[in-house]
Amino acid sequence: MASITTTSLSSSILHHRTNPNSLLNLNFKFQSSPSRTITSMAATTATKVIPSIIVGGGRVGKALLEMGSGEDLLVKRGEPVPIDFPGPILVCTRNDDLDAVLESTPQSRWSADLVFFQNGMLEPWFQSKGLGDADQVLAYFAVSKLGEPPVDGITDTNPEGLTAAFGKWGSTVATRLHAGGLSCKVLEKVSFQKQMLEKLIWISAFMLVGSRHPGATVGVVEKDFRSEVSSLIGELASASAEEKGIVFEDGIEDRLCAYARAVSHFPTAVKEFKWRNGWFYSLSEKAIAQGKQDPCPLHTAWLKELNVVQ
Incomplete structure (x- = not known):
């Protein structure tokens, strides 16, 4: 399967x-x-x-x-x-x-x-x-x-x-x-890709911020650590848009935080790294290898803080 x-x-x-x-x-x-x-x-x-x-x-x-x-x-x-x-x-x-x-x-x-x-x-x-x-x-x-x-x-x-x-x-x-x-x-393809990326940003951002605060559910992240998750959403959205050549609809932060409220009881943990946060980290690795600035510095720093990457 x-x-x-x-x-x-x-x-x-x-x-x-x-x-x-x-x-x-x-x-x-x-x-x-x-x-x-x-x-x-x-x-x-x-x-x-x-x-x-x-x-x-x-x-x-x-x-x-x-x-x-x-x-x-x-x-x-x-x-x-x-x-x-x-x-x-x-x-x-x-x-x-x-x-x-x-x-x-x-x-x-x-x-x-x-x-x-x-x-x-x-x-x-x-x-x-x-x-x-x-x-x-x-x-x-x-x-x-x-x-x-x-x-x-x-x-x-x-x-x-x-x-x-x-x-x-x-x-x-x-x-x-x-x-x-x-x-x-x-x-259609482009609209679906945008929504797919929004969901990827949601799970990557909320799981990472929640992991920095042990025991925090996605609802707690949205309520008590909104500034952290908002900063990370903006960073990941910018990197995604640049990589895929797309423009997200206005209000992405509000949409993702609204979904967090709808599933507020979900626990947080950085899991399935290859399929989630790993994609954003690969953008960072690629940029650094080309002598460019890390497009997701906050994301990279918090992954290192949690020893997810070295």
């Missing part, structure tokens, strides 16, 4: 099918720009959720399974992804398991059907695997325990919801999430 033959596929599907549990359907108001608007829950509930392969049986994978119509195929760690089960392949594993997911997936389906739900900066990994503009989902919803319904991560600055999908299967994923009572907008 080994190999299923054609003759054994039917029994495998039957083994993994689950009876759908109806979740509360809610109406959401979606951004009209710059996305292809997904109308509303009322309009999408009549649309059939396309059967999908779901890779990963954790909290997100099980939640997505419950949103289906009972025709999905759940593939757990170490199991093969079949070549002849149509529909998207929703990858809900840890980032460090992605290489194993590719090894278990027929290569003919890599670019066509894989949809990645992971947090963090995946672009360098996509490029190393020849995946190009792979389908992705920014999941701004929380599943507190295995089997519990997800809670939408709406905020006071974005009451329409923040979850976004990109790629060939974007609308299909949005339909599934709507069936589970969640918001989801479908974005």
Whole structure:
């Protein structure tokens, strides 16, 4: 997130099918720009959720399974992804398991059907695997325990919801999430990249500042250490914009702090360094190697303070 033959596929599907549990359907108001608007829950509930392969049986994978119509195929760690089960392949594993997911997936389906739900900066990994503009989902919803319904991560600055999908299967994923009572907008590449970077900045900034204050949740960081996290957000946003040649919409600090308030109970820790803070640190290393100033000096200093880097 080994190999299923054609003759054994039917029994495998039957083994993994689950009876759908109806979740509360809610109406959401979606951004009209710059996305292809997904109308509303009322309009999408009549649309059939396309059967999908779901890779990963954790909290997100099980939640997505419950949103289906009972025709999905759940593939757990170490199991093969079949070549002849149509529909998207929703990858809900840890980032460090992605290489194993590719090894278990027929290569003919890599670019066509894989949809990645992971947090963090995946672009360098996509490029190393020849995946190009792979389908992705920014999941701004929380599943507190295995089997519990997800809670939408709406905020006071974005009451329409923040979850976004990109790629060939974007609308299909949005339909599934709507069936589970969640918001989801479908974005084009540039708009999606901006939102992906904002989420990367959020998790990198809040986790790092929180780690400097043991025991601090993201809500405590937003409330008690706002000046620290604001400085870091500005620094990381500037470095991201310069590296990717983009311009963020006004109000990035307010949006990210609003999300912190919405998930205020989340603990803080610098984790999955390669996929999160590591990308910003790589920008620092590149600049210094070229004889330039560190674009993220505060970020670098605090990583060293915590002995995350030397």
